[in-house]
Every structure is written in C-alpha cells, then in structure tokens.
Amino acid sequence: MATPYEFAKSIIDLPNILLEFSDDPKTQMDLIFPLCNYQVSIVPTSAPLGQSENNLIKATSAICRRAALTGLCKAIANWQADSWDEVLDVRAKVSKLFNNEILIATDDKNMQTVNALRTLRAKVLECLMNAAGSVPHLRTVTRTATLPALQLAQQLYADGNRASELIKRVKPVHPAFMPTEIEVLSS
Incomplete structure (x- = not known):
C-alpha cells in the first residue's frame, strides 16, 4: 500500500x-x-x-x-x-x-x-x-468557385508555398477543391 x-x-x-x-x-x-x-x-x-x-x-x-x-x-x-x-x-x-x-x-x-x-x-x-501580439488574426475568405489550394495560396498570400498551410487549416476533401468559404490567416 x-x-x-x-x-x-x-x-x-x-x-x-x-x-x-x-x-x-x-x-x-x-x-x-x-x-x-x-x-x-x-x-x-x-x-x-x-x-x-x-x-x-x-x-x-x-x-x-x-x-x-x-x-x-x-x-x-x-x-x-x-x-x-x-x-x-x-x-x-x-x-x-x-x-x-x-x-x-x-x-x-x-x-x-x-x-x-x-x-x-x-x-x-x-x-x-x-x-x-506576434501572430496574425483569422479572417473568412469567400470565393464564388472552388479553387486548388496552390492557386488560392498564390491569390491570398502571393506565395504558392503556403498551400500546405491552407490544406492543414481547412482539411478539404481534396486539395484541388478547396471550399468556397474558409478561414485563413490574415498575413
């Protein structure tokens, strides 16, 4: 005991x-x-x-x-x-x-x-x-059509390398078809 x-x-x-x-x-x-x-x-x-x-x-x-x-x-x-x-x-x-x-x-x-x-x-x-104080805010982005993660990362951040970050955050069915409304980092 x-x-x-x-x-x-x-x-x-x-x-x-x-x-x-x-x-x-x-x-x-x-x-x-x-x-x-x-x-x-x-x-x-x-x-x-x-x-x-x-x-x-x-x-x-x-x-x-x-x-x-x-x-x-x-x-x-x-x-x-x-x-x-x-x-x-x-x-x-x-x-x-x-x-x-x-x-x-x-x-x-x-x-x-x-x-x-x-x-x-x-x-x-x-x-x-x-x-x-040192991290970005989240913002909601709405698109009229589904886009591939790579294209969306390029549009949002001017950096296609951030596609993996979007995929990790959103968890889409397939990275080529990101949802039309997603929450992303502001910067």
Whole structure:
C-alpha cells in the first residue's frame, strides 16, 4: 500500500508523463485539458466516517486538477500559436479553469493555494497575451468557385508555398477543391 506522500506524488507525476507523450505543445495541451476539469460527485452525509471520506475525495480531486493545471502551464510555455484567435480561445479556457479552481480553494478556505493560483494565473495569461501580439488574426475568405489550394495560396498570400498551410487549416476533401468559404490567416 502506498503512503500518502507516494500517492500524491504519483498524481502529480501524471501530467508530466502525459507531456512526454508528444513534443508538440498543442497535443500536450489537448491531453491535459480534460484532466483540469476532473470532478467527483460527493454523497452528502452526517456520519463522521462519511464526512472524512468526502474530504479525502475532494482533496484527491483537487490535487489532480492542480497538478493538471501545472502541466498545462508547462505546455503553454512552449506553445507557438497559429493565430491570434487561437490564443484568445486558449486564454479564455485557461482563465475559466483557473477561476474555477480558485473558487474551489476559496470554499475550502485554503488561502495559500488561492494566492498561488492567482499568481500562476496572472503569469500564464500574461504569457498568452504576449504570444497573441506576434501572430496574425483569422479572417473568412469567400470565393464564388472552388479553387486548388496552390492557386488560392498564390491569390491570398502571393506565395504558392503556403498551400500546405491552407490544406492543414481547412482539411478539404481534396486539395484541388478547396471550399468556397474558409478561414485563413490574415498575413
């Protein structure tokens, strides 16, 4: 049987193990985001043993979520966004996760954790806003007819080499038939 320290350490190590599955920070973020929302259901009870069990369950889920948040922060630190809109989307998700966790820690009257989470949230959101300043916005382009990706890249960017970027973003049925309405980078 594991000691409480070994149990907590194994929970804390899980996000780091997930980070090792991929070198791509976007993939790492996709793996860790669900862990940040980990919730448990507590059955209310007035029995002392049941209350202790509920406290243990709540504490374990808090460790899981907070460890996942730290892993998410590590992935974000290495992430290069494709567009300004993508940064804002991630920023909104991360802000919501931190706000929820801060509320949970506040309800538990754990002010040291609240202050640590607030500090970490501020740093991560600042990092994301710095990243947003250097990437282009998305814009919607509408054409009257389908065009090949190569021709569309040449028209939009005066660079046919960016056809692969369009194909990756749009995921058309075939690169020779790009949809008539697509979202592309502004520059």
